[in-house]
Amino acid sequence: MSSGVQIVFVLVFGCVVGSFLNVVRYRLPRKAGMVSGRSMCPECGRxxxxxxxVPILSYLALRGRCRRCGWGIPWIYPVIEASTGASFALIWYSFPxxxxxxxxxxxxxxxxxxGIDADLRIIPDKLTLPGIVLGLVFSVTLLKTGPVDKALVRSLLGIVAGGGTLFGVAVLYKLVRRIEGMGGGDVKLMAMVGAFLGYKLALLTIFVGSVAGxxxxxxxxxRSSEGMKTSVPFGVFLSPAGIVCLLWGDALIGAYLNLIK
Ligand SMILES: [Zn+2]
Known part of the structure; x- marks a missing residue:
């Protein structure tokens, strides 16, 4: 298969995975079964x-509405399908x-x-804790970032740097503002990113996510009437920042080091 055909194939595969991720996003925090029957319209039950x-295409064909009752399908559905497709294609293009x-x-x-953080302002442990373990396991198997001991240390340092930095910020924030500003979910999310990407890219992810956020x-x-008390779901920014850094983090750090030389 030529590389162009492969990338189109991975793009389509990513959109289909994104469609499944939408099911997980909706059902996991609501404790609904993952395989309990077919998908239906939450408004009219059709x-x-x-x-x-069909990912993206059906949303466009239906103009974002249920065929029977006209319920507006939230735009997060096609966004997750398209962004999963795009990130899978870019990853396939960039790595062995x-x-x-x-x-x-x-x-x-x-x-x-x-997606869940945007919906409900939580990041479930059911995703991040297994994610941290997977990051550790992958670092010595699929990722093979170096000899086993070095790869493990890299991954562990990533967990500590990613999770620890945000934990420190959360503690400081609580001391200064006297309200809970950042949830433990963000801490575990960043520990997961660190487990996969190591400490440098974990720190860069926090930086990029903080600037964007x-x-x-x-x-x-x-714009909000609540002023400084408006809650901003940090995970919504950290997650895409993590994907950007996994793709271009090393290049960004290299360009920055060149600049200050
Ligand atoms: Zn409907």
Whole structure:
């Protein structure tokens, strides 16, 4: 298969995985079964036919509405399908197959976490804790970042740096503002990113996520009547930042080091 055909194939595969991630995003925090029957419209209960369940295309064909009752399908559905497709294709393009598979797992976990955080302002341990373990296991298997001992140390340092930094910020924030500003979910999310990517890219992820979250957060605070108490789901920014850093983090760090030389 030529590389162009492979990438198109992975893109389509990613959109289909994204469609499954939408099911996980919706059902996991609501404790609904993952395989309990077919998907249906939450408004009118109509079963969704296969031709209305094709990633992205069905959303466009239906103009974002249920075929029977006209219920507006939230835009997060096509966004998750498209972003999973795009991130899978970019990962496949950028890494050898084994590493690509491991990074696709991380991208999928991050995408679901961002979706749930956007919906409900939580990041479930059911995703991040197994994610941390997977990051450790992959670092010595699929990712093979070096000899086993070094790869394990890299992954463990990543967990400590990613989770520890956010834990420190959360403690400081609580001391200064006297309210819970950041949940433990963000801490575990970043420990998971560190387990896969190591401490450098984990720290870069926090930096990129904070800058993006800061800019967009200020905008939201400005528009909201709650002012500085407006809650901004940090995981929504950290997760895409993690995907950006897994793809281009090393290049970004290299360019920065060149700049200050
Ligand atoms: Zn409906």
């Amino acid at each position: 079963r969704i036919a296969w031709y209305d369940n 197959p084994g590493q690509a598979v491991a990074y696709m797992v991380l991208a999928a976990l991050l995408t679901v976490c961002a 800061g800019i967009i957060g200020l905008f939201l605070i400005h």
